[in-house]
Amino acid sequence: MEGILFPRGVAEGREGLKEYRSRGGYEALKKILKGLSPDTVIQEISESGLRGRGGAGFPTGKKWAFTSECAEQPHYVVLNGGEDEPGSKKDRLLMENLPHLVTEGVILASYAVGAPRAYLYINAEYKGAIQSMTDALAEAKRAGYWGAHILSSDFSLEILLIPAPANYVAGEDTAALEVIENKQPLPRQKPPFPATYGLFGKPTTVNNVETLANVPPIMARGAKWYRTFGTPESPGTMIFSLDDQVNRPGIYELPFGTSLRFLIDECGGGAKGGEAIKAILPGGPSSAFLSPDKIDIPLDHNSVREAGSSIGCGVVHLITEGSCMVEETLKIADFFAAESCGQCPACRMETNMLAAMLKKVQQGQGGQPLLEQFSKVISFNKGKGFCNLINMPGPPIESALRLFRSDFEFHLANGRCPVRLTQT
Ligand SMILES: Cc1cc2nc3c(=O)[nH]c(=O)nc-3n(C[C@H](O)[C@H](O)[C@H](O)COP(=O)(O)O)c2cc1C
Known part of the structure; x- marks a missing residue:
């Protein structure tokens, strides 16, 4: 099946400038600089229905419009390549293998929101991605695709690369802004949202790597073409x-x-x-x-x-089958307890408490009354942190309790896994 982002398949290695250009790379940039206004670009992205790939699925055109409409200057763009979610490596592979596609996406987004500077915020442990993006930036700059007066137009853009601390919360958009401002990766209270009050207090569009990688094909081939992939509410x-x-x-x-x-x-x-x-x-x-x-x-x-x-x-x-949902859920709860940055007391308390409660269930303590406490702890703390991490352990824990209650009850009755019992 032909992909939009990986036309050659994932395994084919890094695509250089020549190769990218040979399949229409940087044509979208040339096209818009020849006469498409930033508003027209935002309109096209809105019509494409592109949604953020960083987790929340927020409409990208809408986010860009929030930033673009702000009178406050300058505006900024941040490419979020913090990627520290367990099991996720899509952003790393995009940056390693298709660095020019990502770079063109950043340039187009910056043009659309009127940003004279963009930051590439990349997980510091992604040495290959950092190298690949650094090389692509150098090639693209030599070709005149970013820097002063891009392709002899009035649009100038500076691009800087900032390594991101390799921890989960550092990928949250406002934590990313803090790091770029040379501070600790701690999320900010919202609102205000970064789109209107972001980096150095200025309007800032933060987008995931995969989101921005979708922008060049949309601008090259149009929103209508893009919508031939996917569903009406989730195109592409x-x-x-x-x-x-x-x-x-x-x-x-x-x-x-x-x-x-x-x-x-x-x-x-x-x-x-x-x-x-x-x-x-x-x-x-x-x-x-x-x-x-x-x-x-x-x-x-x-x-x-x-x-x-x-x-x-x-x-x-x-x-x-053969896995115990108490153990699976405990692994997740331990992950969030370890990754909570700790600055919001409710998040620190909730994530640790949920992990401790699951540990008790695992050891057969607490009985039914303890199982009833999970939903209370989760709903009491909902939305009480600066970022969404506080809401994250709820869905896996509550769904496991609903769908696999017998695993929890077995633990309470026997103090061990139903699985281990059948295996011995
Ligand atoms: C704890 C936490 C970690 C996050 N980590 C990432 C990340 O590594 N990369 C990312 O793009 N978004 C991450 N996000 C989401 C960002 O805050 C933000 O919504 C996203 O970068 C916006 O881009 P998009 O609109 O293109 O999806 C994280 C959110 C939270 C709450």
């Missing part, structure tokens, strides 16, 4: 990541609306060792578990939400 493709719970782990670019079954079976070769699937986490650790009977749902924002979960940034994780 999305890059899905499959971990080693399947036979063929990797990343797969698929049109939105492709079934979860196609991703797991056709792309991933099914669950590892042919084991039966017990649960599916369709959108990373903060999404709700789905039962295996949901395997035919289409992968798009609305369908996954209607099924009771979320698509996040496309990291699909399988839990196979």
